[in-house]
Amino acid sequence: MSKDYIEVRGAEEHNLKDLDVRIPREEFTVVTGLSGSGKSSLAFDTVYAEGQRRYIESLSAYARNFLGQMDKPQVESVEGLSPAISIDQKNAANNPRSTVGTVTELHDYLRLLYARIGTQYDPVTGEEVGEQSAQDMVNQILDLPEDTRAKVAAPVVRDQKGAFEDLFEELVSDGYSRVEVDGEPVDLTLDDPDLDENYDHTIDVIVDRVTVSPDARSRITDSVETALEEADGALKLIVPDPPADVPFASNARSTGSLAADADGDDRLVVEFSEELGNPNSDVQFSAIETRSFSFNSPYGACPECEGIGSTKEVDEELVVEDPSKPLKHVFEPWSYDRTYYSRQLDNVADHFGVDLDAPFEELDEEIRRQFLYGTDDLVHFEWTTKNGTREKTERFEGVIPNLERRHVETDSERARDHIE
Numbered sequence: 381m382s383k384d385y386i387e388v389r390g391a392e393e394h395n396l397k398d399l400d401v402r403i404p405r406e407e408f409t410v411v412t413g414l415s416g417s418g419k420s421s422l423a424f425d426t427v428y429a430e431g432q433r434r435y436i437e438s439l440s441a442y443a444r445n446f447l448g449q450m451d452k453p454q455v456e457s458v459e460g461l462s463p464a465i466s467i468d469q470k471n472a473a474n475n476p477r478s479t480v481g482t483v484t485e486l487h488d489y490l491r492l493l494y495a496r497i498g499t500q501y502d503p504v505t506g507e508e509v510g511e512q513s514a515q516d517m518v519n520q521i522l523d524l525p526e527d528t529r530a531k532v533a534a535p536v537v538r539d540q541k542g543a544f545e546d547l548f549e550e551l552v553s554d555g556y557s558r559v560e561v562d563g564e565p566v567d568l569t570l571d572d573p574d575l576d577e578n579y580d581h582t583i584d585v586i587v588d589r590v591t592v593s594p595d596a597r598s599r600i601t602d603s604v605e606t607a608l609e610e611a612d613g614a615l616k617l618i619v620p621d622p623p624a625d626v627p628f629a630s631n632a633r634s635t636g637s638l639a640a641d642a643d644g645d646d647r648l649v650v651e652f653s654e655e656l657g658n659p660n661s662d663v664q665f666s667a668i669e670t671r672s673f674s675f676n677s678p679y680g681a682c683p684e685c686e687g688i689g690s691t692k693e694v695d696e697e698l699v700v701e702d703p704s705k706p707l708k709h710v711f712e713p714w715s716y717d718r719t720y721y722s723r724q725l726d727n728v729a730d731h732f733g734v735d736l737d738a739p740f741e742e743l744d745e746e747i748r749r750q751f752l753y754g755t756d757d758l759v760h761f762e763w764t765t766k767n768g769t770r771e772k773t774e775r776f777e778g779v780i781p782n783l784e785r786r787h788v789e790t791d792s793e794r795a796r797d798h799i800e
Contacts, residue, residue, distance in 0.1 A: 383460065386427065390456025393429075394421040403427070405460060424466055426453045431464030479675050491673040498668050500656060509656045509665050514608055517652045518601050521592065521617060528592040531618040532603040533560065534610035535651075537583035539791065543575045544583060551585060558586040560618075562792050579793050584616055613654035620647045621765055624772075683788065692787065692800070694780045696752060703741035707751075710740040711779050713799060727761045728776045754778030 384405055391399040396418045403409055411419045429450045436447050481487030500509040521530065536551075537544060548568055551559065557569045561583055566573055575581055587610065588603035590596055607615045656665040666672075675687055685691050700710055707729065714721040729736050732747050740748065750756065755776040762771045777785070787799045 386458065386460040388422070388426060388455060388458050391422065391426050392454045393425045394418065396421050396426070426455055427458065427461070428464045428466045429453045430455065430458045431461040432466075434461060435463040482675050487673075487675070488670075491670040494673050495668050495670045500665055500668060502663060502665075504663060511655055512653060514601070514604050514654065517604050517615060517654075518597065520652075521590075521600055521604070522594070522597060524592045524619075525623045526593050528623055529620065530590055530592065531586050531620070532588045532590060532600070532607050533584040533586050533616040533618055534607040535582070535584050535614050535616050536611050537581060539580045539582060541577060541580055543577040544573075544581065547583070548573060556585050556587075560584040560586065562794055581793075582791060584618075585610055586618075608654050615652040615654070617650040617652065618647060619650070621767055622648045624770070694783045694787075694799075696780065699752070699779060699783070700740065704739050706737045707734065707740050707743065708736040713783055714779060723761070723763045724776065727763075728755065728759055731755070731757075731759045731776075750776070750778070752778055752780050754781055 386403040386405060388399065388401045388403070391401070395416065399418070399422065401422070411423050413419050430453055433450045433452060436444055436449060439447070479487070481490070501507065502509055524530070536547065548559075552568050557567060559566050559568060559573075561573050561575065562581055565586075585607075587607045588599070590600050590603060592600075604615060653665065653667070655667050699712055701712055703710065708716045708722070708725055711721075714725075716722050716725065725736060728751065732750075734743060734747060740751075743751075755778070757775070758773050759776045760771070760773050762769065764770070783799050787796055790796055
């Protein structure tokens, strides 16, 4: 017998008829043929079954009790075999992110390996990411300008399906009355949130509302420690009306999204983790999970296409369905009744010297283009908040780039559905 081949003689398993075949060892061999021609009978029910049976028989009687014993195939002889493994046959799911690894489930082992022994590094500094203590978080909060108002929140649910009725009852019994559900504030003493269990939801428990000052260190410390305990080491700091210069603005996530309420469109949400962070670059990281390496999950995929290989783009004709409408009401996804959108349109209209009540189709083509795709020049924005007048000068992003960016960045399914 040659050691270079697996030799099968007299195979009669299922529809095989006294088949003799030589299969090269240590090479990639494909068995092809019409449906019902005996491919599986040869590969799975003869070669694999005999190799697995011999391997199991070589083990102790005790070990064999934990392994399924396969029947001896109907074959005269099989030589040159080694211990064998096989991958179950199944119908592939219709998922555009699927690969050979995910369909065969081999990738599950790699994901588990990477998630358990992987080490994260800061892409800014190249340093290994370390833990961040509660005191580090308190110090960063106290670095905010004095008298800044903020909410200390515990992110107890992040992008998970469910109605979470028991969770809300437990929170009320623990003395918590205020939460944010998918970015919307809810008073649990007044409302019972009715969530669709088929959609992903994010729930943040408002632990405390604080005003930054040196005298507030003790209270902020207690609130931070409580939030970390409730959320297993995670913390959110919500700044409803942030000052112009926020010390951790580089790693803060702006929530000026479709899901934000009218008076909260400028707020900042800063996410802290007790587990992973780099104080030298002020960047926080999510813990490595198996889904971080999954082709079937957007968490481990390209942030632009989410693993699909293609992207959704905003259609100008859907944004402006009726160009005869006045400028302030012509953009379908932007409601002029919302503070954020009205402020944007007011200031850009002032910049171009156009009337918000003028029909969009009567504006110059160049002005229409810049409303849709962003201004070429800087625009001076000025608006009033409860803390006074705010100003900034920057290019207007444009309605279409704004929608495309928010569609990619938002954590709210409600916001994404609204855009689509």
